[in-house]
Amino acid sequence: MASLENKIIVITGASSGIGQATARALHTAGASVMLAARRGDRLTELATELGEKAASHVTDVSNRQQVQDLAQATIAKFGRIDGWVNNAGYMPLSMIEEGKVDEWDKMVDVNIKGVLYGINAAVPAMLKQGFGDVVNISSVAGHLVFPSGAVYCGTKFAVRAISEGLRNEFAGRIRVTTISPGAVATELANHITSDQVLENLKPLLDLAINPNAIADAIVYALSQPRDVSINEMIIRPTAQEL
Ligand code: NDP
Numbered sequence: 001m002a003s004l005e006n007k008i009i010v011i012t013g014a015s016s017g018i019g020q021a022t023a024r025a026l027h028t029a030g031a032s033v034m035l036a037a038r039r040g041d042r043l044t045e046l047a048t049e050l051g052e053k054a055a056s057h058v059t060d061v062s063n064r065q066q067v068q069d070l071a072q073a074t075i076a077k078f079g080r081i082d083g084w085v086n087n088a089g090y091m092p093l094s095m096i097e098e099g100k101v102d103e104w105d106k107m108v109d110v111n112i113k114g115v116l117y118g119i120n121a122a123v124p125a126m127l128k129q130g131f132g133d134v135v136n137i138s139s140v141a142g143h144l145v146f147p148s149g150a151v152y153c154g155t156k157f158a159v160r161a162i163s164e165g166l167r168n169e170f171a172g173r174i175r176v177t178t179i180s181p182g183a184v185a186t187e188l189a190n191h192i193t194s195d196q197v198l199e200n201l202k203p204l205l206d207l208a209i210n211p212n213a214i215a216d217a218i219v220y221a222l223s224q225p226r227d228v229s230i231n232e233m234i235i236r237p238t239a240q241e242l
Contacts, residue, residue: 001220001223001225003030004222004223006032007026007030008032008034008078008081008082008083009026009032009033009083009084009133009222010034010036010070010071010084010118011023011033011035011085012114013087013088013089014033014035014036014037014056014087015035015038015042015043015046016039017186017187017188018087018186018215019037020042020046021210021212022087022211022214022215022219023046023054025212025216025219026215026222031053031083033053033054034055034056034057034070034074034078035047035055036058036059037088038059038060043058055073055074055077055078057069057070057073057074061086061088061110061114061117062109062110062113062117064113064117067117067118067121070121071121075125080129081122081126081132082126082133083132083134083135083222084121084122084132084133084135085135086114086119086159088110088114089110089137089188090107090111090191091107091152091189091192092107092192092193093148093149093194094192094197095147095148095194096151100193103151107151111156111159112155112158112162115136118134119134122134123170123174127170127173130173131174132174132175133176134166134176134177135176135178135179135218136176136177136178136179137178137179137181137214138160138178138179138180139152139159139181140181140182140234140236140242141153141156142156142159142160142180143160143234148194148197148200163176163177176231177222177231177232179218180232180234181213181235182209182234182236182237182240182242183205183207183208183209183236183237184211185205185208185209185210189201204240207239207240208237209235209237213235217235221233
């Protein structure tokens with residue numbers, strides 16, 4: 001496997017869960033990491049823990065200018081962008097009948113537009129240097145649809161479609177990996193405001209695996225030699241049906 005030493009990697013949603021674990025794992029593998037999310041106190045704490053090869057930039061991924069600023073801040077600090085992990089996400093599951101349209105809007109803004117803004121900010125820098133890695137976090141919810149997941153699943157199907165499009169258009173120049181986790185023990189379910197949906201989800205949450213399983217898969221994908229591409233990975237609790 002190739003070394004991640006001297007690689008500069010941006011991770012969105014690095015303030016908790018999968019993003020935080022990924023930042024730690026990439027840093028341990030030798031990469032310099034730029035941590036992004038809205039909760040700056042958490043980012044500062046993690047960047048301080050990781051030390052010299054880590055920095056943070058408070059970013060709302062649903063704000064196009066802030067994502068552009070994140071790319072600029074990364075280049076100003078580290079000189080390049082070698083990898084960009086579009087991980088930030090929001091999952092307020094609910095039944096369509098409940099009409100939680102504001103939550104639908106926000107899911108589209110964070111889970112789809114946030115990924116697009118990340119791609120738009122990273123790709124020019126990657127094309128300039130002739131290579132780059134984009135990792136997009138979809139979900140098993142990007143492979144199947146379940147009651148209460150119509151909108152969330154829609155956003156995660158979109159992430160897989162966008163990843164395919166990116167791969168088609170930049171073959172040979174930008175490597176694109178889509179990661180689809182099953183249940184992972186993070187703060188994600190805290191966003192659910194529908195009591196019944198949360199109750200129904202509990203048995204699945206009990207199966208949730210450690211976020212390090214996803215972080216390790218991202219390190220594996222990014223550590224491949226340049227002529228080897230990991231297109232997609234589904235990583236789920238052994239006991240979880242897809
Ligand atoms: P967490 O809730 O623990 O982490 C979500 C992260 O996204 C946080 O760091 C949060 O930071 C960030 N975030 C949310 N909204 C924004 C925003 N507008 N701008 C910037 N950052 C934002 O959940 P996970 O770690 O589980 O989620 C990571 C990804 O994994 C998501 O895309 C999720 O859909 C996906 N996933 C998770 C699964 C699971 O079971 N946990 C299963 C399948 C996929 P902050 O609030 O500080 O901005």
